[in-house]
Amino acid sequence: MKKTGKLMMVLALGILMNLTGCSKKIVEGPRIGVIQLMEHTSLNMIYDSFKEELEALGYKDGENCTLVFKNAQGEQSNIGSIVSSFQSEKLDVVVAIATPTAQSAAKLAETTPVIFSAVTDPIEAGLTTSLEHPDQNITGTSDEVAVEQILDLALQLQPDLKTLGMVYNVGEVNSQTNIAKAKVAAEKRGLTVMEAPVANTSEVAQAVQVLSEKCDALFSPNDNTVATAMSTVTQITRSAQIPVYVGADSMVMDGGTATIGINYVDLGKETARMVDQVLQGTDVSAIPVKVFNQNLSIYVNADALEELQLTLPDSVAADPQLVLLNDPQ
Known part of the structure; x- marks a missing residue:
């Protein structure tokens, strides 16, 4: 009976630690949400280079910031669910990779800055009425096709x-x-x-x-x-x-x-720089959409x-x- 009692005490202590968060590291710093439309080379290149550039700028996931990454696996219903979950996440900025993702994430812009990546025509997509002066708390990078x-x-x-x-x-x-x-x-x-x-x-x-x-x-x-x-x-x-x-x-x-x-690595890096600008206090309206159509x-x-x-x-x-x-x- 004594052994059973000790075992029960250990189990209870473990459960208590999990419930109180003692086993989970609390990270101080900005929380960055990322929604990727699906898995394919272009979008993966953007996200990978985005993360690398964030680190180069001093943002290290799990150390001084938190990246909340979600992949919608190409399903519009998944995008909607992710956007809904992000509304309660208390994020400092949201990154939306690809046009359909950015269109759904636009509702988050009422309370949270949104930075899109790989949106061919942001105006046609309804994300802004001006590339030079974004007016809906949304800006980002555009992959215009030549x-x-x-x-x-x-x-x-x-x-x-x-x-x-x-x-x-x-x-x-x-x-x-x-x-x-x-x-x-x-x-x-x-x-x-x-x-x-x-x-x-x-x-x-x-x-x-x-x-x-x-x-x-x-x-x-x-x-x-x-x-x-x-x-x-x-x-x-x-x-x-x-x-x-x-x-x-x-x-x-x-x-x-x-x-x-363009090189989609460059697109991801520029997206990270825009996130840095927002986290440093720059208003989204002062960050023009960057269209990659040169060089x-x-x-x-x-x-x-x-x-x-x-x-x-x-x-x-x-x-x-x-x-x-x-x-x-």
Whole structure:
């Protein structure tokens, strides 16, 4: 009985310690909430570089600040649940990665500054009415897609390109904006466009298969749904001997043929700097949205070139902004 009594006392003490928080370290400092739309290379690069830059700025998770990271796994219902939970988290700032996430997180801006990352068109997304003077307690970084330059690159790689297939999620505002631009740019260049909008990742394979049978090449902007399915896109298009031009460097890393654009690591770092400004007391309205549309690089997948039997023109091969990438191993 004595042994049983001692055991009960130990168990009770353990439970008491857990209930009173004695076993949990209390971290002094700012609390930073982060919502990421889903898992894919672009968004992962943003979050990883965001964390690294925060550390470089002196914010160390678990030591002098707390990062509350949530991944919505591509489900809109999950985003809503995360936003609701963040309303009671007493956060100092919220970071929303990707357009759909930022749109849902906007309601938090009534009480908490919101910094978005990788939002193609913040005004069209309803996050602000001005890039220079954000007016809804929301600002951030924009990954504007160089649509016309990407199509020009496609024509350099494929001078006989006539029919361009476009695959994208019709529910993503960022994709709607870029596809509208791409259609205008394609018409100017005498290209025929075929569209295959999708609603989710499971529809991507069939859409790509259909377009690959009818088009000379495919184009997808910085579409989160397509980016998540790039391994499938690559498998189908390589088999059909069809290049796929994309809106993000990470999509080239995942098998896309080529793009012209920004480095998403830079996007993540700048997002961290904006968070630092807010935590240092700068009003959100004094932090302009930063649109990444200068000093763009040419990203080309060398494995895709070889398998598709494409040759880089001398002007592209000699460009100092050329970055050759390979398929993921």
